Amino acid sequence: MRRTCIGAAVFLVAMAVALMAGSEGKEPPVKNVILIGWDGAGRQNVKEGLEAGYLPALQRLKDEGSLVAIDILRTTDTKAGWTQILTGYEPEKTGVFSNKRYEPIPKGYTLFERLEKFFGPSKILTAAVISKKVNMGTDGPRIVPLKKGQKAKYQVTLDGKDYEAFPGKPYFHTHGAVDIFINGLHWDKDVGKKALALIEQNKDRRFFFFVHFGEVDRKGHMFGENSSRYVDAMKSADTWTGRILDKLEALGMDEETLVYVTSDHGFDEDGVKHFDAPYVWLATNDGGVMRRGNREDIAPTIMSRFGMDLDSVEPALDGKPLTQPFTPPIW
Numbered sequence: 546m547r548r549t550c551i552g553a554a555v556f557l558v559a560m561a562v563a564l565m566a567g568s569e570g571k572e573p574p575v576k577n578v579i580l581i582g583w584d585g586a587g588r589q590n591v592k593e594g595l596e597a598g599y600l601p602a603l604q605r606l607k608d609e610g611s612l613v614a615i616d617i618l619r620t621t622d623t624k625a626g627w628t629q630i631l632t633g634y635e636p637e638k639t640g641v642f643s644n645k646r647y648e649p650i651p652k653g654y655t656l657f658e659r660l661e662k663f664f665g666p667s668k669i670l671t672a673a674v675i676s677k678k679v680n681m682g683t684d685g686p687r688i689v690p691l692k693k694g695q696k697a698k699y700q701v702t703l704d705g706k707d708y709e710a711f712p713g714k715p716y717f718h719t720h721g722a723v724d725i726f727i728n729g730l731h732w733d734k735d736v737g738k739k740a741l742a743l744i745e746q747n748k749d750r751r752f753f754f755f756v757h758f759g760e761v762d763r764k765g766h767m768f769g770e771n772s773s774r775y776v777d778a779m780k781s782a783d784t785w786t787g788r789i790l791d792k793l794e795a796l797g798m799d800e801e802t803l804v805y806v807t808s809d810h811g812f813d814e815d816g817v818k819h820f821d822a823p824y825v826w827l828a829t830n831d832g833g834v835m836r837r838g839n840r841e842d843i844a845p846t847i848m849s850r851f852g853m854d855l856d857s858v859e860p861a862l863d864g865k866p867l868t869q870p871f872t873p874p875i876w
Contacts, residue, residue: 574852577802579740579754579789580656580843582630583782584623584676585762587811588614588824590770590779599780602787603828606806611834613867615807617823618839620644623680623762626809626840628715631655631755633844633864641715644680649717656844657723660753663853670752671723674739676759678729682714733760733778737785741792748796753847756789758782761808765819770812803850805829807843833868842867 594600595607606612619625619636620643628634628641632654640648653662657671675681688708691697697709720726725743730736740756764778786806793799806829811822827834827843831850841864845855849866865871 575801575803575850577752577754577798578847578850579744579756579793579802579804580630580847581786581789581804581806582627582755582757583761583779583786583806583808584757584759585765585810585812585819586779586782586808586825587770587822588826590775590811591808591826594776594779594783599776600783602783602790603806605787605790606804606828606830610828610830610832612826612828613834614837615825615827615843616837616839617810617825621810621819621822623677623809624715627681627757629840629864630807630809630843631657633841633848633862634860635841635863638860638863639715647712647715649685649713650715650719652718652722655719655722656753656847657719657755659848659853659858660851661722663851664751666724668751670725670747670750671754672725672743672752673720673723673727673755673757674725674730674736674743675728675755675757676730676733676736677757677762681716681728681757683716683720683726683728684711684714685717686713687711731759733758733781733785737788740785740789744789744792744796744798748798753851758785765812766817769815769817771815775812799830803829803831803847805831805843805847807840809840827867831868836867836870838867838871839864 595604622644624641624644624647625636628639628650632639632650636642639650639654641650660669661671688701688710691707691709699710701708701710736756736758743754760778760781764774768774793802805827807827808825810819811824812819813822845862845864846866846868849855849868855862
């Protein structure tokens with residue numbers, strides 16, 4: 546009997562060692578994630594800011610984790626950009642191709658909704674704190690009567706009368722599924738203050754927050770991407786990103802919270818538009834990020850860090866986690 550007990554004990558120890566060895570190199574699921582957006586911040590502009598030393602928060606994330614290139618293979622604008630980042634899908638699956646060609650993102654497709662379903666609504670808090678309103682809107686589909694002789698891009702006729710048709714905004718379905726969805730805050734300071742308050746209020750809960758700073762894009766359109774105002778706006782976004790990192794550290798949450806900072810597009814060189822600005826970036830304290838990627842790779846990265854089985858996601862994600870090697874097929 547004693548030999549049997551000893552043998553069983555040895556077997557259990559061996560099993561434990563084997564399990565530990567098998568799990569080596571795997572990161573445990575993270576508790577919290579904050580995705581921070583610097584709308585309109587191009588890769589070269591960020592590189593220059595890091596070299597000049599005026600983006601200390603990004604440098605801090607780079608030193609703690611990774612800074613990788615993100616390449617845009619589709620339209621370089623806000624609606625298309627953040628939709629890809631927040632869903633992991635190409636436009637063919639979301640219907641959001643550009644600022645001018647879009648429809649509501651299908652129900653259940655965003656990170657917010659995926660995480661709510663995975664954990665259960667009571668076990669995770671999801672929040673979006675957004676600078677913009679027009680291109681990050683929640684309005685539903687609507688029609689407006691046309692005046693006589695007026696033409697519209699999308700026109701319908703009902704009961705013999707002509708109307709201009711407006712599709713629903715990308716976040717029409719999404720905003721009702723998110724615990725807190727606030728858009729149109731405009732200034733970085735208002736976005737930042739709200740984000741800090743939410744972190745403080747929910748320090749004991751699991752959460753996913755999307756925090757969107759829009760002044761970089763706004764100043765780029767007004768003064769150009771090589772202007773001092775554009776640089777000042779990047780400094781502003783960095784300052785508030787640093788305050789978020791400081792808040793996490795002060796609350797003892799920095800070890801259990803992954804922070805990802807990225808952009809939806811850059812700006813045309815020395816211009817005030819972003820028709821062709823496909824070079825952006827991702828800075829994070831996630832040391833497991835190992836490669837460059839595309840905008841649609843960011844959502845799968847976050848899902849996997851929360852412990853989700855990506856193979857079970859329907860429809861299949863177009864993006865792949867940046868924490869895993871991936872060689873895209875030629876065709």
